[in-house]
Amino acid sequence: MWYKSSGPGDFEEPIAFDGSRMSKEEDSIWFRPTLLQDSGLYACVIRNSTYCMKVSISLTVGENDTGLCYNSKMKYFEKAELSKSKEISCRDIEDFLLPTREPEILWYKECRTKTWRPSIVFKRDTLLIREVREDDIGNYTCELKYGGFIVRRTTELTVTGNHSLQYFTWK
Known part of the structure; x- marks a missing residue:
């Protein structure tokens, strides 16, 4: 199960994958394409009857700098x-x-x-x-x-x- 929160201390919301822009493929989330509002903290929770593990990652989405094909903070x-x-x-x-x-x-x-x-x-x-x-x-x-x-x-x-x-x- 995947969850998203906007920042530290915010409530984690379960992600409802629509299969079009956001999809879950094996242990990854795919964004096609990413949007600025996709930035945030994501957590993957894997559990069965005897085991539970939570892995968190941070995603930052940025726009290209004006007139450039990249974001100078993301290189x-x-x-x-x-x-x-x-x-x-x-x-x-x-x-x-x-x-x-x-x-x-x-x-x-x-x-x-x-x-x-x-x-x-x-x-x-x-x-x-x-x-x-x-x-x-x-x-x-x-x-x-x-x-x-x-x-x-x-x-x-x-x-x-x-x-x-x-x-x-x-x-």
Whole structure:
């Protein structure tokens, strides 16, 4: 059984799954699509005649920042070293991959399509920068289509010099 509350100390309400926008699939809740009002605390209670376990999770749904394809408070962070190689993964997409076909993942830098240089390679759910340069600093967004929906993940890449701890910032 799944329950939802708006915040700590609020009363937990049982979730009535309508099967369309919100559905229960095995031990997961699926939102197709999520809405801002889906934010809150969720609890899953598993019980039988001799056992009862409650697991709680917090869900925060946010809108993209104005003019961007991501929310700047909801992104991953990676560091790379100049002239070294760096992999950026399209993270937490396992539930959206189909076992029978390769995912079609598009990559963007600063929410724009880009002509990638030959030393940047794409393999499955990873972007590989073979030789990191200072102009690689920025936000990388992967995009995957799942049914009629688009799943995006953004990673901010910072770059350090290879003999110092100096950070370069991109503006």
